[in-house]
Amino acid sequence: MAKRIFNIWRGDATGGRFVEYHTDVDTGMVVLDVVHRIQAEQAGDLSCRWNCKAGKCGSCSMEIDGKPRLACMTRMDTFSPSATVTLQPLRAFPILKDLVTDVSWNYQQNKRIPPFRPRPRDADGRYRMQQIDVDRIQEFRKCIECFMCQDVCHVLRDHSRFDTFVGPRFMIRLASLAMHPLDALDRIPAVRKEFGSGMCNITKCCTEVCPEQISITDNGIIPLKERVVDRFFDPLMWVKRNLLRRSA
Amino acid sequence: MVDIAELQTFEHDVVVIGAGGAGLRAAIECSRRGLNTAIVCKSLLGKAHTVMAEGGMAAALGNVDPRDNWKIHFRDTMRGGKFLNQWRMAELHAKEAPARVNELEEWGAVFDRAKNGLISQRNFGGHRYPRLAHVGDRTGLEMIRTLQDYGIHQGFAVHMECTALDLLKDGERIAGVVAYWRENGRFLLLKTKAVILATGGAGKAWKVTSNSWEYTGDGLAMAYLAGATLMDMEFVQFHPTGMVWPPSVRGTLVTEGVRGDGGILLNNKHERFMFNYIPERFAPETASTEDEARRWLQGDKEARRPPELLTRDVVARAITSEVKAGRGSPHGGVFLDIASQVPADMIKKKLPSMYHQFKELANVDITKEAMEVGPTTHYFMGGVQVDHESQQSVVPGLFACGECAAGLHGANRLGGNSLSDLLVFGRRAGLGAADYVASMASFPCIDEAQVRQSMRRATDILNRESGANPYLVHEALQKVMNDGVGIVRSEADLTAALAGLEHVKRDVERVKADGASQYNPGWHAALDLRNLLIVSEAVARAALMRQESRGGHSRVDHPNEEEVWGEYHIVIHQGRNGMDVEKVRRAEPPRELAAIAYATLESLEGSNG
Numbered sequence: 076m077a078k079r080i081f082n083i084w085r086g087d088a089t090g091g092r093f094v095e096y097h098t099d100v101d102t103g104m105v106v107l108d109v110v111h112r113i114q115a116e117q118a119g120d121l122s123c124r125w126n127c128k129a130g131k132c133g134s135c136s137m138e139i140d141g142k143p144r145l146a147c148m149t150r151m152d153t154f155s156p157s158a159t160v161t162l163q164p165l166r167a168f169p170i171l172k173d174l175v176t177d178v179s180w181n182y183q184q185n186k187r188i189p190p191f192r193p194r195p196r197d198a199d200g201r202y203r204m205q206q207i208d209v210d211r212i213q214e215f216r217k218c219i220e221c222f223m224c225q226d227v228c229h230v231l232r233d234h235s236r237f238d239t240f241v242g243p244r245f246m247i248r249l250a251s252l253a254m255h256p257l258d259a260l261d262r263i264p265a266v267r268k269e270f271g272s273g274m275c276n277i278t279k280c281c282t283e284v285c286p287e288q289i290s291i292t293d294n295g296i297i298p299l300k301e302r303v304v305d306r307f308f309d310p311l312m313w314v315k316r317n318l319l320r321r322s323a
Numbered sequence: 324m325v326d327i328a329e330l331q332t333f334e335h336d337v338v339v340i341g342a343g344g345a346g347l348r349a350a351i352e353c354s355r356r357g358l359n360t361a362i363v364c365k366s367l368l369g370k371a372h373t374v375m376a377e378g379g380m381a382a383a384l385g386n387v388d389p390r391d392n393w394k395i396h397f398r399d400t401m402r403g404g405k406f407l408n409q410w411r412m413a414e415l416h417a418k419e420a421p422a423r424v425n426e427l428e429e430w431g432a433v434f435d436r437a438k439n440g441l442i443s444q445r446n447f448g449g450h451r452y453p454r455l456a457h458v459g460d461r462t463g464l465e466m467i468r469t470l471q472d473y474g475i476h477q478g479f480a481v482h483m484e485c486t487a488l489d490l491l492k493d494g495e496r497i498a499g500v501v502a503y504w505r506e507n508g509r510f511l512l513l514k515t516k517a518v519i520l521a522t523g524g525a526g527k528a529w530k531v532t533s534n535s536w537e538y539t540g541d542g543l544a545m546a547y548l549a550g551a552t553l554m555d556m557e558f559v560q561f562h563p564t565g566m567v568w569p570p571s572v573r574g575t576l577v578t579e580g581v582r583g584d585g586g587i588l589l590n591n592k593h594e595r596f597m598f599n600y601i602p603e604r605f606a607p608e609t610a611s612t613e614d615e616a617r618r619w620l621q622g623d624k625e626a627r628r629p630p631e632l633l634t635r636d637v638v639a640r641a642i643t644s645e646v647k648a649g650r651g652s653p654h655g656g657v658f659l660d661i662a663s664q665v666p667a668d669m670i671k672k673k674l675p676s677m678y679h680q681f682k683e684l685a686n687v688d689i690t691k692e693a694m695e696v697g698p699t700t701h702y703f704m705g706g707v708q709v710d711h712e713s714q715q716s717v718v719p720g721l722f723a724c725g726e727c728a729a730g731l732h733g734a735n736r737l738g739g740n741s742l743s744d745l746l747v748f749g750r751r752a753g754l755g756a757a758d759y760v761a762s763m764a765s766f767p768c769i770d771e772a773q774v775r776q777s778m779r780r781a782t783d784i785l786n787r788e789s790g791a792n793p794y795l796v797h798e799a800l801q802k803v804m805n806d807g808v809g810i811v812r813s814e815a816d817l818t819a820a821l822a823g824l825e826h827v828k829r830d831v832e833r834v835k836a837d838g839a840s841q842y843n844p845g846w847h848a849a850l851d852l853r854n855l856l857i858v859s860e861a862v863a864r865a866a867l868m869r870q871e872s873r874g875g876h877s878r879v880d881h882p883n884e885e886e887v888w889g890e891y892h893i894v895i896h897q898g899r900n901g902m903d904v905e906k907v908r909r910a911e912p913p914r915e916l917a918a919i920a921y922a923t924l925e926s927l928e929g930s931n932g
Contacts, residue, residue: 087841101570101571102569102570103568103569103570103571103572103684103685104569104571105571105572105684108571114794114844114845115792115794115795115798119792119793119794119836119837119838119843119844119845120836120837120838120839120843120844120845120846121844122842122843122844123844124366124367125535125536126366126370126371126372126374126535126536126537127370127372127374127375127535128535128572128575129375129572129575129576129680129684130676130679130680130683131374131375131461131463131464131676132370132374132375132535133370134366134367134370148683148684150683150684171506171842172506172841172842173842175842178367179483182367182368182475182483185472185475186475186476190431190472190473190476191430191431191472191473193429193431196429200425201425201441202428202429202441203439203440203441204433204436204440205436205440206435206436206443209433209436212433213433213435213458213459216433216458216464216465216468217461217464218468219374219464220369220370220468248472251433252431255431255433
């Protein structure tokens with residue numbers, strides 16, 4: 076079997092370069108299998124995050140031929156046999172080593188979001204919700220926190236506005252709370268002010284890379300933006316809220 | 324060598340090791356009790372193995388079938404565990420699981436709903452009634468994210484990508500933990516009054532496994548080295564349905580939910596072979612014809628359950644027999660067919676990640692074709708022996724919960740009982756640790772020699788001039804366990820496996836990782852080998868001693884379940900000259916619980932319960 080060629084970025088925060096590796100590829104192998112084989116046979120200290128190897132944990136995000144992908148779900152037979160495959164770390168986040176980046180900023184953003192605050196239970200001590208009312212937020216809750224949407228978001232990747240926008244991942248987390256039938260907290264002012272919903276200009280790059288096929292923009296961010304607009308920028312709503320309520 | 328005084332040091336009341344469902348739930352409880360708590364996790368938060376749990380969490384809520392209640396859940400659990408379960412743990416689990424599910428909902432989990440708006444429940448192997456609260460086939464993700472998002476506001480410290488190396492003791496009791504940061508390889512010292520282990524099992528000792536790299540038995544091995552006892556180690560669950568093709572995904576889990584929602588198992592003669600493997604104990608409650616099984620699926624309450632939903636040990640052994648008899652699928656499994664049973668849109672709705680997984684990894688559309696599946700190493704029923712109320716081990720201050728604790732599941736775990744186990748006993752371990760900490764008069768002292776020894780073992784692996792490649796040593800160990808300590812065992816194979824492990828041990832002692840200590844997976848893998856080796860030896864020794872077949876433990880040379888063995892646990896601890904393996908007689912079962920476990924279903928159903 077002919078060896079396949081991989082260009083893998085090696086280095087750390089101080090710098091690095093692409094290193095070429097030649098290795099065999101067997102039937103059904105995914106990119107993560109290749110990384111493991113190179114670790115075992117050629118580069119024991121090649122760094123790469125992974126856990127479930129089944130697309131369920133979102134650990135092995137990397138840029139494969141320039142596109143963010145889960146290495147465990149990217150089959151080698153999707154590339155031409157003669158092509159060199161390039162692997163590099165997510166570019167929006169600081170590099171730790173090789174294919175591993177520092178994603179701690181994401182964890183800090185999550186902590187800023189006020190937790191779920193449920194309304195009281197029904198009289199019999201239970202909660203009731205219809206499936207149709209939770210379908211939408213269940214879509215958002217499929218998120219495996221691979222952070223690839225954060226990686227491609229222009230606001231973060233190109234403009235480094237980490238101080239003003241939480242990014243698509245946390246927009247849909249906010250959406251999953253704002254649209255939760257039991258959540259009693261008004262989240263719309265914070266969505267606008269603290270979490271920067273206005274920063275998103277709806278290029279939908281996040282939706283395109285989502286491995287869980289969540290319609291991040293259409294189902295999550297746009298409805299949140301609409302709620303913000305209704306609340307803060309709709310003149311009729313403004314009159315209703317500020318004048319009529321006062322006179323009532 | 325690092326000066327201990329300069330070592331990065333934290334002081335806590337409780338350190339929880341492991342951040343899956345059990346660890347997070349334990350940390351939440353400790354924080355609620357006002358303890359200064361830290362959680363240590365090998366990966367990023369939210370990536371632990373719990374995330375892979377698919378089917379659901381078992382709790383007798385009675386939302387879908389009101390005949391259900393805790394007694395029937397308890398009875399199912401005992402029968403599934405072949406009556407080797409710790410009786411009180413099985414009782415507490417069945418009684419407390421519903422409250423834990425409701426609590427999770429209050430913390431933000433969004434379970435699939437029944438028509439009446441309550442949490443929906445699905446059928447699963449060994450459970451008499453639809454009992455598993457679930458979210459499609461990604462229940463574990465829902466659970467871990469809920470605990471994570473709730474937990475980060477409870478005030479406990481989270482040490483991410485941080486691996487525990489050893490437990491420290493002050494005399495008999497726990498005093499601390501030595502760990503290292505994966506990112507830079509620096510060591511840290513956690514001084515603590517109590518440790519809760521929530522590190523899961525050690526499926527990575529086998530080649531074909533559903534487990535991720537983290538599953539290297541760290542908690543089991545650290546507990547063993549600290550003087551705790553391990554129990555029921557021979558009982559390893561081989562999940563009947565892992566993927567078998569392509570080779571790179573061999574072992575990846577295929578949820579039991581496929582069968583719970585109507586999937587059937589076929590051999591290459593297109594026979595529904597499970598009808599030929601119904602054990603006597605379950606015959607009265609299992610469908611005897613395909614027609615009856617079909618009626619059950621359509622909701623006929625008079626019909627009995629399909630044999631595909633027998634307990635996992637039974638189904639896994641049946642598949643192994645079919646393959647051995649030459650009736651397997653092209654790649655050495657059998658066929659799991661839901662396409663012919665359930666409409667395509669329903670499959671996509673109920674089993675979206677299975678659909679995705681087969682489509683992406685195997686080029687199989689499960690709404691049109693059958694899947695190829697076979698047994699895969701999945702779960703440790705055995706683990707650290709603990710007190711059923713407090714989850715404390717025999718070492719004062721050392722607690723264990725979740726998969727790394729023994730007791731609840733006996734010889735075989737029912738699907739869905741794991742997620743509920745994590746919450747019920749994670750909380751209880753937190754309470755147990757809180758009580759223990761409250762009773763302590765003084766902070767334990769750190770013995771610097773223990774700290775130095777732990778760090779030296781770790782740095783030696785990098786500093787050695789030459790030595791064995793950790794990845795290849797790991798592969799060799801996996802081969803020994805796959806060949807000799809698999810789903811069907813014999814004295815000859817187990818003896819050979821123990822000899823093989825001795826060989827691996829010599830390599831582990833001189834393992835060498837290349838490169839520096841900064842995010843070095845070769846070094847990390849080398850460090851995990853010690854733990855895998857201890858756990859592998861414990862499993863092999865216990866399996867050799869238990870001369871019968873029961874639940875997850877099958878011996879070709881002792882093919883029957885022996886009544887007398889039902890009276891013993893095998894308990895392992897570190898002796899002066901290696902591993903001591905002991906047959907320990909069990910206490911008499913509590914009378915009121917025995918009455919429930921052996922009662923007829925009708926006498927327990929609904930308001931009878």
